[in-house]
Amino acid sequence: MTEAIKTTAVDQARLEEFFGRAVTDAGAAVTVPLAVVGARLGLFAAMSVEEDLTAEQLANRAGLAERYVREWLLAMALSGYVTYAGGGSGGAEPKRTARYRLSPEQATAFTDPESPGYVVGLFQSAAAATRMVDRLTEVFSTGSGIDWHEHHDDMFEATEKLFRPVYLANLTSSWIPSLTGVEERLLRGARVADVGCGFGSSTIIMAEAYPNSTFVGVDYHAPSIATARERAEAASVGERITFRTAGAADLDGSYDFISFFDCLHDMPDPSAALRAARRALAPEGRVMLVEPMSWDTVEETLRNPMARSSAGASLLVCLPSGLSRSPGLGLGNQAGVAPVLRLAEEAGFTGARLATSSEANIIYELAP
Incomplete structure (x- = not known):
């Protein structure tokens, strides 16, 4: 089997497509426990629906360290678990001034344990x-x-x-x-x-x-x-x-x-x-x-x-x-x-x- 793998021609386009799926899966795999951390620390709950917050504002509200919250917000936005609301493209430190919010659907998924759409248990398990x-x-x-x-x-x-x-x-x-x-x-x-x-x-x-x-x-x-x-x-x-x-x-x-x-x-x-x-x-x-x-x-x-x-x-x-x-x-x-x-x-x-x-x-x- 090993020799067959070595000698079989590889379709480069298909390999790249496969690798892209693997990268997507790896991104989901690391994001799931980070979402659990956010739920456990009350970060989702501290984000009011459709209110724009910087990492510093959210960190102060949740009583957490701003630098970790800033990275967490970026990771969540990349997965669509929070919504980027702008402010992160100008100024000396654009990522510090970036603002984020929760949509009603995101808020339900992460903060309403009565909803069939609640995902925290799925992620935590x-x-x-x-x-x-x-x-x-x-x-x-x-x-x-x-x-x-x-x-x-x-x-x-x-x-x-x-x-x-x-x-x-x-x-x-x-x-x-x-x-x-x-x-x-x-x-x-x-x-x-x-x-x-x-x-x-x-x-x-x-x-x-x-x-x-x-x-x-x-x-x-x-x-x-x-x-x-x-x-x-x-x-x-x-x-x-x-x-x-x-x-x-x-x-x-x-x-x-x-x-x-x-x-x-x-x-x-x-x-x-x-x-x-x-x-x-x-x-x-x-x-x-x-x-x-x-x-x-x-x-x-x-x-x-x-x-x-x-x-x-x-x-x-x-x-x-x-x-x-x-x-x-x-x-x-x-x-x-x-x-x-x-x-x-x-x-x-x-x-x-x-x-x-x-x-x-x-x-x-x-x-x-």
């Missing part, structure tokens, strides 16, 4: 995932995995920031209504289990929407469960939610509705989790699987632009988690529809179907 590159290099050779709890603390916070706006936009408005009889049961009063609940965003959203129902949130990551309890109390729904530190396969009791939000594909033994859900499900109950959008063939995957970030995240986070313990099924977030439906049927569900979908998710309904 990407930056956190790359902290595992050394470990990932090792497991490529060993075939072992990296457990969820081994990630940097930023990953757990970022995951909540990433998914919560999506759940706010879709969970009670379209996902639950697409399931057979579930919304009616929740409105009357049902017992619900939320498996892999993390910080509890999905559980709390459901508890707020369905005040006659009670909820149990389970997650094996104890620090996340502690945060979930705090969030539930702050939202005044703590009396109707019980959060437990437990694995998905440890689910017990009887439930009218069981949900898995963006977590089944991360589990080393998703089959055991689905079997536990089947045992715990009431006779007329339903299970909802919320899974990342994925496709069954390579050709379908290559045609979808959002698959690129999903496949990268799968390799950095989801697949290593799925290989971290026995039996290490290793679904990854690009498993496709057919394998998920097959797992559900093998776990004993007689009815497994696609209920609905959104831009980033597939919603499965499983019936006993």
